[in-house]
Amino acid sequence: xxxxxxxxGSGAAAVAVATFEPLDDHPAYRQIANLIExxxxxxxxxxGDPLPSETDLARQFGVxxxxxxxxxRELETHGLLGRGRGEKRLRVTRPEPGRVSTGVSRALALHxxxxxxxxxxxxxxxxxxxxxxxxxxxPAQLEELMRTGTRFARAMGDTGKAVSAVVDFFTTVAAASxxxxxxxxxxxxxxxxxxSLSEIIDRVPQAxxxxxxxxxRIIAAIKARRSEVAxxxxxxxxxxxxRGYELAFPLRSHSEGRRHEKTAR
Amino acid sequence: xxxxxxxxGSGAAAVAVATFEPLDDHPAYRQIANLIExxxxxxxxxxGDPLPSETDLARQFGVxxxxxxxxxRELETHGLLGRGRGEKRLRVTRPEPGRVSTGVSRALALHxxxxxxxxxxxxxxxxxxxxxxxxxxxPAQLEELMRTGTRFARAMGDTGKAVSAVVDFFTTVAAASxxxxxxxxxxxxxxxxxxSLSEIIDRVPQAxxxxxxxxxRIIAAIKARRSEVAxxxxxxxxxxxxRGYELAFPLRSHSEGRRHEKTAR
DNA sequence: GGGCGCAGAATTGTCGGACAGTCCGATTAT
DNA sequence: ATAATCGGACTGTCCGACAATTCTGCGCCC
Numbered sequence: 001x002x003x004x005x006x007x008x009g010s011g012a013a014a015v016a017v018a019t020f021e022p023l024d025d026h027p028a029y030r031q032i033a034n035l036i037e038x039x040x041x042x043x044x045x046x047x048g049d050p051l052p053s054e055t056d057l058a059r060q061f062g063v064x065x066x067x068x069x070x071x072x073r074e075l076e077t078h079g080l081l082g083r084g085r086g087e088k089r090l091r092v093t094r095p096e097p098g099r100v101s102t103g104v105s106r107a108l109a110l111h112x113x114x115x116x117x118x119x120x121x122x123x124x125x126x127x128x129x130x131x132x133x134x135x136x137x138x139p140a141q142l143e144e145l146m147r148t149g150t151r152f153a154r155a156m157g158d159t160g161k162a163v164s165a166v167v168d169f170f171t172t173v174a175a176a177s178x179x180x181x182x183x184x185x186x187x188x189x190x191x192x193x194x195x196s197l198s199e200i201i202d203r204v205p206q207a208x209x210x211x212x213x214x215x216x217r218i219i220a221a222i223k224a225r226r227s228e229v230a231x232x233x234x235x236x237x238x239x240x241x242x243r244g245y246e247l248a249f250p251l252r253s254h255s256e257g258r259r260h261e262k263t264a265r
Numbered sequence: 266x267x268x269x270x271x272x273x274g275s276g277a278a279a280v281a282v283a284t285f286e287p288l289d290d291h292p293a294y295r296q297i298a299n300l301i302e303x304x305x306x307x308x309x310x311x312x313g314d315p316l317p318s319e320t321d322l323a324r325q326f327g328v329x330x331x332x333x334x335x336x337x338r339e340l341e342t343h344g345l346l347g348r349g350r351g352e353k354r355l356r357v358t359r360p361e362p363g364r365v366s367t368g369v370s371r372a373l374a375l376h377x378x379x380x381x382x383x384x385x386x387x388x389x390x391x392x393x394x395x396x397x398x399x400x401x402x403x404p405a406q407l408e409e410l411m412r413t414g415t416r417f418a419r420a421m422g423d424t425g426k427a428v429s430a431v432v433d434f435f436t437t438v439a440a441a442s443x444x445x446x447x448x449x450x451x452x453x454x455x456x457x458x459x460x461s462l463s464e465i466i467d468r469v470p471q472a473x474x475x476x477x478x479x480x481x482r483i484i485a486a487i488k489a490r491r492s493e494v495a496x497x498x499x500x501x502x503x504x505x506x507x508r509g510y511e512l513a514f515p516l517r518s519h520s521e522g523r524r525h526e527k528t529a530r
Numbered sequence: 531g532g533g534c535g536c537a538g539a540a541t542t543g544t545c546g547g548a549c550a551g552t553c554c555g556a557t558t559a560t
Numbered sequence: 561a562t563a564a565t566c567g568g569a570c571t572g573t574c575c576g577a578c579a580a581t582t583c584t585g586c587g588c589c590c
Contacts (some may be wrong), residue, residue, distance in 0.1 A: 027543065029338070054568060064545045066331055069572090073294070073338040088553050088570055113445055121446035124393035132385060180378055181386035181457060185450035192446060292572065300571050318541055329574045334543090353541060 029070035032061050036071065040080050040092055047141075049088040051081065076234035115245050118192050122238050125186050127169060130218055130234035132177035134227040142223055148172050149215050156208055163198045169215060176222065196245060203248040210240050294335035297326050301336065302363035305345050306358055316346065316355040374425050383457050387503050390451050392436060395483055395499035397442035399492040407488055413437050414480050421473055428463045435479060439497075441487065462508060470515040475505050 039045045058065040075081045079095030150166035167190045174186040214237035221230035304310045323330040340346045344493035346361030417430035430456045440453040466472050486495035
């Protein structure tokens with residue numbers, strides 16, 4: 001799509017006067033990937049449908065099986081194809097927000113992202129998610145939410161479990177918001193949250209209690225369908241994260257040097 | 266989902282009692298992909314570095330070239346590897362937010378997502394992005410922003426160009442926010458925005474003018490570094506989108522049947 | 531001395547064929 | 561009917577090969 005945005009960085013001005021498209025090459029495996037993706041997006045192949053066998057596809061497309069395989073990898077990592085546990089045949093899958101960004105965020109995860117950035121994004125997204133979750137959560141989602149709450153409560157002492165419970169808490173809230181876009185936007189946050197959060201929990205003694213308290217309030221609000229309460233408590237909750245981070249890493253200046261601190265690792 | 270991500274500790278301590286894990290399979294190509302990804306994330310291979318040749322990798326990993334190739338596809342579509350125009354060798358790439366979700370959002374894009382969902386997500390993210398953009402934009406970013414503004418102004422009449430200019434406007438604001446996480450979260454929104462937006466522009470005559478006006482205000486605020494003004498105008502701007510949509514598709518009930526309307530296409 | 535062009539080496543994209551391990555469905559034995 | 565069994569269909573992986581293109585070192589010309 002926005003392939004054009006690639007070259008801009010270097011020297012020459014971003015001018016496009018008489019330039020010709022670089023005419024990207026079309027390796028067969030990419031073309032085939034696109035063809036299949038098209039079929040999926042156009043619902044010719046619908047979610048859950050099994051894909052023809054590789055040999056079949058190879059025959060149909062008139063290419064070698066190896067080529068088909070490369071195409072399949074592409075779709076598979078995009079989350080459009082997947083295979084149930086111990087199942088041989090591929091089937092069309094509805095990609096879940098959690099898998100979305102794996103590559104990209106993972107790349108950012110341990111290096112370039114400052115905690116402030118993460119915090120700002122959470123501050124924008126999570127309260128909204130909580131608000132909608134309160135309005136639209138299903139009973140099942142509520143229950144799941146309460147489960148993750150319990151899981152966190154039980155995880156006291158085990159940082160790993162606690163962190164994972166917190167992450168799941170946010171994921172679940174986002175899912176309960178009934179808003180797929182919000183859930184999608186929220187997804188990267190979780191991946192990035194993990195490392196810093198575990199530092200906070202390790203280094204700030206009172207963190208766990210505060211998180212627990214906030215989660216309780218938020219869950220209660222969502223249960224009671226009090227949108228505004230849920231939003232506002234989620235806001236406070238996130239703000240707490242910032243305080244927690246400042247307590248965990250007291251030396252750094254947050255207002256200015258944002259380009260420099262990295263998330264912990 | 267995050268089951269695998271816990272590899273760091275590698276402690277076998279997290280024992281379940283009587284249940285056995287399904288023991289996920291480790292196809293070689295996936296393992297190899299992970300190994301390479303690890304090297305990249307750990308900066309052993311740094312951005313811009315060329316990757317060894319496929320034959321080399323095959324030798325190093327002790328597998329066949331075909332297998333390596335499948336692994337490479339995986340990383341390639343994750344955006345971690347790429348190759349400059351007409352270049353043979355792959356090199357390590359820093360994936361940009363724009364590419365992130367291509368597969369996933371594309372899948373949602375034309376089907377399940379209601380406009381309301383999209384709007385809610387934008388309402389959460391864009392004002393925040395505008396606020397930070399006002400605070401932190403660089404001169405270059407400001408200039409680019411003004412260019413996209415101009416591009417939209419010039420695109421009057423050509424829906425395609427107009428839509429693309431609007432999308433770029435949001436992308437640029439997000440980039441100017443200096444917050445990579447926010448930019449990442451905002452990325453899916455753009456892909457989803459396109460179809461509905463073009464309907465709006467086509468069907469609501471005054472839409473273009475209102476967008477233009479809002480963009481002007483927002484850009485002015487960002488230029489003047491007035492964070493609050495930028496945020497508030499961006500909020501109004503997004504709200505306009507909702508009104509625009511309601512004008513474009515007057516029959517649908519937005520408050521209730523959210524699970525049912527699809528974005529146009 | 532430095533830029534240029536060219537032949538050969540290196541590399542990618544694709545192909546054909548092959549084989550073990552395994553999953554699925556049908557058949558047969560208990 | 562339930563359980564054990566068998567054969568076929570697939571996937572994961574490997575080998576070997578070949579055209580097309582890119583990369584590279586080297587000699588050549590200005």
